[in-house]
Amino acid sequence: ATPTSIMVGTGRAAELGVLFRKGQALQTLRNTKVVALDKTGTLTKGKPELTDLQVMPDFDEDETLALIAAVEQHSEHPIAEAIVAAAKARELTLATPEDFQALSGLGVSAQVSGKKVAVGADRYLTQLGYDLAAFSNTAQQLGTEGKSPLYAAIDGKLAAIIAVADPIKEGTPEAINALHALGLKVAMITGDNRHTAQAIARQLGIDEVEAEVMPDGKVAALQRLRKQHGPVAFVGDGINDAPALAEADVGLAIGTGTDIAIEAAEVVLMGGDLRAVPNALAISQATLTNIR
Ligand code: ADP
Numbered sequence: 565a566t567p568t569s570i571m572v573g574t575g576r577a578a579e580l581g582v583l584f585r586k587g588q589a590l591q592t593l594r595n596t597k598v599v600a601l602d603k604t605g606t607l608t609k610g611k612p613e614l615t616d617l618q619v620m621p622d623f624d625e626d627e628t629l630a631l632i633a634a635v636e637q638h639s640e641h642p643i644a645e646a647i648v649a650a651a652k653a654r655e656l657t658l659a660t661p662e663d664f665q666a667l668s669g670l671g672v673s674a675q676v677s678g679k680k681v682a683v684g685a686d687r688y689l690t691q692l693g694y695d696l697a698a699f700s701n702t703a704q705q706l707g708t709e710g711k712s713p714l715y716a717a718i719d720g721k722l723a724a725i726i727a728v729a730d731p732i733k734e735g736t737p738e739a740i741n742a743l744h745a746l747g748l749k750v751a752m753i754t755g756d757n758r759h760t761a762q763a764i765a766r767q768l769g770i771d772e773v774e775a776e777v778m779p780d781g782k783v784a785a786l787q788r789l790r791k792q793h794g795p796v797a798f799v800g801d802g803i804n805d806a807p808a809l810a811e812a813d814v815g816l817a818i819g820t821g822t823d824i825a826i827e828a829a830e831v832v833l834m835g836g837d838l839r840a841v842p843n844a845l846a847i848s849q850a851t852l853t854n855i856r
């Protein structure tokens with residue numbers, strides 16, 4: 565492409581809310597075969613709500629939620645905000661946690677009112693030695709509904725299964741259809757539960773799912789997609805998306821996302837709307853066609 569055609573292309577993109585920080589990305593984007601997207605905060609609003617809470621027979625619902633929420637007060641994960649908000653809606657009093665620990669991609673734990681409390685993904689509680697079989701039917705059902713199941717243990721006993729659901733962003737279904745119309749494969753990369761991720765992918769018509777990916781595993785997931793399909797664009801918003809944004813052939817950051825993600829990306833989508841992604845691709849395709 566000539567410098568002029570790139571200028572015209574990036575100018576048109578800017579009008580549509582797509583900021584190319586490097587003109588080069590307009591050319592790379594054209595060769596992209598697969599668009600991989602982070603789930604939470606990218607495909608979804610990133611504002612989950614607590615939808616379900618089921619306790620084991622020996623546990624009281626409010627007491628359990630109060631203990632879980634007490635731990636989550638110290639976490640910055642969107643899931644934590646959902647749990648704390650639910651406890652506050654029930655007007656529960658939250659104690660101050662001690663020895664708080666957050667394990668990225670797994671969950672959190674702390675000492676609350678003299679009790680040891682752990683909350684997180686199935687793999688986290690399994691790692692801690694808990695048998696989750698009592699909740700396996702419930703978890704399966706929640707996953708099918710596109711909800712993310714989490715587990716809590718209190719003082720060495722499995723106490724509860726909870727679920728959070730994160731609404732899909734308004735422009736997401738249309739964006740995915742448009743990417744397909746442009747001839748691209750669409751993939752989702754998420755740390756979330758496999759069943760949940762697959763249910764959401766099915767609902768959106770997403771072709772490939774990389775689920776239960778640990779924060780440091782997003783780069784490897786991207787490399788697998790590249791090997792299978794060719795050059796890959798990655799769209800993300802979070803701190804732990806930065807390495808994948810840098811690794812991708814083109815990294816596109818959600819402008820309303822974290823600064824660290826924006827820094828790592830070549831393209832910034834000014835709003836949160838994913839329809840900007842097919843718009844950017846369409847412009848990249850049109851720009852280089854023009855100068856042939
Ligand atoms: P994602 O942003 O895709 O959810 P993360 O790596 O942030 O990926 O988290 C992966 C999983 O780890 C979550 O889906 C959840 O099951 C668990 N998790 C992480 N942080 C917390 C937390 N504060 N409370 C409960 N579970 C958590």
Ligand code: MG
Nearest residue numbers: 602604605802
């Ligand atoms: Mg995210």
